[in-house]
Amino acid sequence: MEKCIEKYKKLGKNDIDFLINLLGKDRVFVGEDINEDYSHDELGGVSKYPDAMVEVLSAQEVSKIMAYAYKNNIPVVGRGSGTGLVGSSVPIEGGIMINLTKMNNILELDEDNLTLTLEPGVLLMDIGKFVESHDLFYPPDPGEKSATIGGNVSTNAGGMRAVKYGVTRDYVRGLEVVLPNGKILEFGGKIVKNSSGYSMKDLICGSEGTLGIITKIILKLVPLPKKSISLLIPFPDLNRAISTVPKIIKSKAVPTAIEFMQREVILAAEEFLGKKFPDNSSDAYLLLTFDGNSKEQIEADYEKVADICLKEGALDVYITDTDERKESVWSARGAFLEAVKATTTEMDECDVVVPRNRVAEFVKYTNEVQDKFNIRIRSFGHAGDGNLHVYILRDDLSEDEWHKRLSGVFDCLYKKSEELEGAVSGEHGIGYAKKKYIRRQYGEDYIELMRNIKLAFDPKNILNPDKVCE
Numbered sequence: 001m002e003k004c005i006e007k008y009k010k011l012g013k014n015d016i017d018f019l020i021n022l023l024g025k026d027r028v029f030v031g032e033d034i035n036e037d038y039s040h041d042e043l044g045g046v047s048k049y050p051d052a053m054v055e056v057l058s059a060q061e062v063s064k065i066m067a068y069a070y071k072n073n074i075p076v077v078g079r080g081s082g083t084g085l086v087g088s089s090v091p092i093e094g095g096i097m098i099n100l101t102k103m104n105n106i107l108e109l110d111e112d113n114l115t116l117t118l119e120p121g122v123l124l125m126d127i128g129k130f131v132e133s134h135d136l137f138y139p140p141d142p143g144e145k146s147a148t149i150g151g152n153v154s155t156n157a158g159g160m161r162a163v164k165y166g167v168t169r170d171y172v173r174g175l176e177v178v179l180p181n182g183k184i185l186e187f188g189g190k191i192v193k194n195s196s197g198y199s200m201k202d203l204i205c206g207s208e209g210t211l212g213i214i215t216k217i218i219l220k221l222v223p224l225p226k227k228s229i230s231l232l233i234p235f236p237d238l239n240r241a242i243s244t245v246p247k248i249i250k251s252k253a254v255p256t257a258i259e260f261m262q263r264e265v266i267l268a269a270e271e272f273l274g275k276k277f278p279d280n281s282s283d284a285y286l287l288l289t290f291d292g293n294s295k296e297q298i299e300a301d302y303e304k305v306a307d308i309c310l311k312e313g314a315l316d317v318y319i320t321d322t323d324e325r326k327e328s329v330w331s332a333r334g335a336f337l338e339a340v341k342a343t344t345t346e347m348d349e350c351d352v353v354v355p356r357n358r359v360a361e362f363v364k365y366t367n368e369v370q371d372k373f374n375i376r377i378r379s380f381g382h383a384g385d386g387n388l389h390v391y392i393l394r395d396d397l398s399e400d401e402w403h404k405r406l407s408g409v410f411d412c413l414y415k416k417s418e419e420l421e422g423a424v425s426g427e428h429g430i431g432y433a434k435k436k437y438i439r440r441q442y443g444e445d446y447i448e449l450m451r452n453i454k455l456a457f458d459p460k461n462i463l464n465p466d467k468v469c470e
Contacts, residue, residue, distance in 0.1 A: 008094070008095065009073045011052055011074065011095065015074065016028065016052060019052060019065070019096070023054055023056070027055040028052060029054070030052050030053075038050065041083070042082065042083050042085055043348060043349060045433055046432050048092055049091070049094070050091040050096060051094045052097070053096075053099055054097070060184075062215055063178050063184050066178050066181065066182040067181065067182025069096060069462055074095050075093040075094065075095030075096070075465050077090070077464050078098050078100060078154075079101075080100055080101060080147065080148030080150050081123070081151060083147045084151065084428065085349050085428045086425075086431030086433040087431040088208045088464070088467060092432060092466040093466060095462075100148070100150055100215075101121040101148060104122050106126075106127075107119065109130075109136075114221045116136075116219045117217070117218050118216070118219070119217075120148055120149060120151075121149075124142060124144070131221055132224055139161050139166070140152065140158070140167060140170075140171055141160045141162075142168075142427065143334055143337065153172055153175070153204070154207065154209050154214065154429075155208060157427050158426060158427035162387070163249075163256070163382065164255065167427070169206065170220075171219050172201060172218070172220070173188055173219065174190065174201065174216075175187045175214055175216065175218070176214070178212055179458075187204060188201035206429070208467055210463060210464045210468055211453070225293060226292070226294075227294070227295050227298050228256075228290070229302060229319065230288065230319075231286075231302055231320070232317075233286045233287075233288065234279055234282030234318075236284075237284055238260070238363055239360050239363075240284070241285065241314075242363060243312065243360050244312040245258055245383045246357045248384075254301075255301075257289040257384060258287075259384075260285070260287075260380060260383040261284070261287065262283065262378075263280060264378060265379075266280050266332065268340055271339070272335055273332060278328060282315055287333060288302070290302050302319075336380050340393070346394040347393045349391050350391075351387070351389055351425050351427065352413065352422055353385070353387045353417075353422050353425070353426030353427075354421070355386055356386045358421070359383055359388065362416060362420060369412050375393070376392075377391065378390075379391065381426075386422070386426070392406055410437070418440075424441055431467055435467070435469070439469075
């Protein structure tokens, strides 16, 4: 994409005065008043401060800021909780950061249409608590529960329940979006079917804030399953664990989630949380969840799967059917990222997705890469949908050596994902960090098509520039 004809405008006194007049002094932050957290995301791979960070409370405020920025050629980045891992919300060109976390109201629960209308700053954990109190269920289950729903929609986050229920895009019925020029449009709605032209709603989902700023979301809900049981299944090695997954899927006893983990990550989580995992003696584990409305049906499903696992070499099957056991297992799984992070000085992530029957091959390859580059690599992920989270750990490497080895590791891993007919991102997006790899995988014609879509929405390229396809 061509850059704007003029260089982006750096904010001056008049621009700051405009923001203060619109929002008040208490919601406009400049210079040293901007907290360091707003210069990077969770991994901190790239860092840059905005010229101004503003807190907004309504779509109208966002609209006025965008119209002003568009007129004056000022870059703008939208931000939620900042839990991303690829630099999607980092203001590479400075400009204005619009913090949407205070737009955190649940606006309507429509039990007749099974929809929830809410603002983008509502946290994932709060959505779950709210709808479950009404015997309803929002299935997408990304690991980071402090993420905002706006961020989840912007990255089309998946999570652990995707194997049965799908990803965020599958549960977005409608969106209110502020375009780069300040216009407010609504895409989709409460209707179930819609074949009326291009699906703008689905295009916005996963666009990482490059096409518009989401200010309202209508989510699809489903009835809350009455029963849920998890199985923790140890295996002597990871290859046997993951090789079992296709057989589980073929059994038609479809689990809600199928996670894989290795002993090193479990030990890190135990130390990080200060509490024990039910078992830590095996090299590899599958963690499966089953849900439904009938205890008998769930039992029939998990017994079938348990038998498959034991025939494939599982050492045991632990049934976590109490709240205490479930909490000990799933709290550890939810803490894996932070736990691994706590064991090293710095880390970066390779978030790839491959066909389910190629997961074991990819994980085996990560071990080869670990030996080749003499660098620690830890992985876990969603075995049921082929999404792997591979973390490369810096430890005591020098800055130069770290970046040299990291680049080599990434090149190898992303090439392998292409070789196995996978993709460079399963659920964390492209952002700033992965642009090189998406371009290599899809080729220039594909990228040019994405750039033209970006140009149609944002002809001045002011909204979250330098991301995804640029």
